[in-house]
Amino acid sequence: MNLDTALKIVKEQLTEHRYQHTLGVVETAVALAEQYGADKKKAELAAAFHDYAKFRPKDEMREIIIKQDMPQDLLNYNTELWHAPVGAFLVEKEAGVTDVEILDAIRYHTSGRPGMTLLDKIIYLADYIEPGRNFPGVEEVRILAKEDLNKALIRSIQNTIIFLMKKNQPIYPDTFLTYNSLVTIKED
Ligand code: DGI
Numbered sequence: 031m032n033l034d035t036a037l038k039i040v041k042e043q044l045t046e047h048r049y050q051h052t053l054g055v056v057e058t059a060v061a062l063a064e065q066y067g068a069d070k071k072k073a074e075l076a077a078a079f080h081d082y083a084k085f086r087p088k089d090e091m092r093e094i095i096i097k098q099d100m101p102q103d104l105l106n107y108n109t110e111l112w113h114a115p116v117g118a119f120l121v122e123k124e125a126g127v128t129d130v131e132i133l134d135a136i137r138y139h140t141s142g143r144p145g146m147t148l149l150d151k152i153i154y155l156a157d158y159i160e161p162g163r164n165f166p167g168v169e170e171v172r173i174l175a176k177e178d179l180n181k182a183l184i185r186s187i188q189n190t191i192i193f194l195m196k197k198n199q200p201i202y203p204d205t206f207l208t209y210n211s212l213v214t215i216k217e218d
């Protein structure tokens with residue numbers, strides 16, 4: 031599938047604001063793919079589809095998580111986490127994307143996962159730093175992303191954990207597992 035087709039499909043699923051965010055993620059993911067030597071076409075498609083399920087009704091997402099045997103602990107945490115794995119499922123089912131690397135990058139774009147692939151990292155980070163984002167700390171992560179993908183990723187996860195903690199929100203364990211797997215990478 032080419033990018034234009036993907037964007038046409040995804041546009042119907044999103045608000046205009048979320049579609050503009052998606053375009054920003056595509057642009058950023060392509061730049062990161064070029065910089066870090068990932069497959070540009072896969073980065074484009076994963077970015078285009080990453081928020082495909084963002085506006086699906088919660089009941090529909092809950093049912094998919096149960097019926098498709100996804101990690102059931104998702105049901106006990108913030109519903110914001112659900113659109114990532116449900117998106118991977120629906121992008122395969124409804125848009126016919128079968129590439130496992132693309133589907134995994136969509137599946138793990140919110141929580142991350144231990145041992146993230148290069149494509150997973152690029153989509154996670156592009157989602158965080160695309161030009162439309164303007165929350166505190168994003169500029170520092172943009173600068174880190176130009177120097178070191180893992181350092182940028184670690185900082186963005188730290189920011190997210192701190193943000194959630196300040197709001198007294200629970201934190202999905204995979205977010206911590208992802209963080210731990212990145213900080214224990216040996217530098218030398
Ligand atoms: O879908 P987006 O808004 O573009 O971004 P996203 O898929 O990264 O979703 C981020 C939202 O998920 C943000 O509001 C924080 C929320 N969230 C809730 N619990 C967790 C969480 N994010 C992470 N990484 N870990 C959590 O445990």
Ligand code: FE
Pocket residue numbers: 080081113114139140
């Ligand atoms: Fe998302």
Ligand code: FE
Pocket residue numbers: 051055080081157
């Ligand atoms: Fe997003």
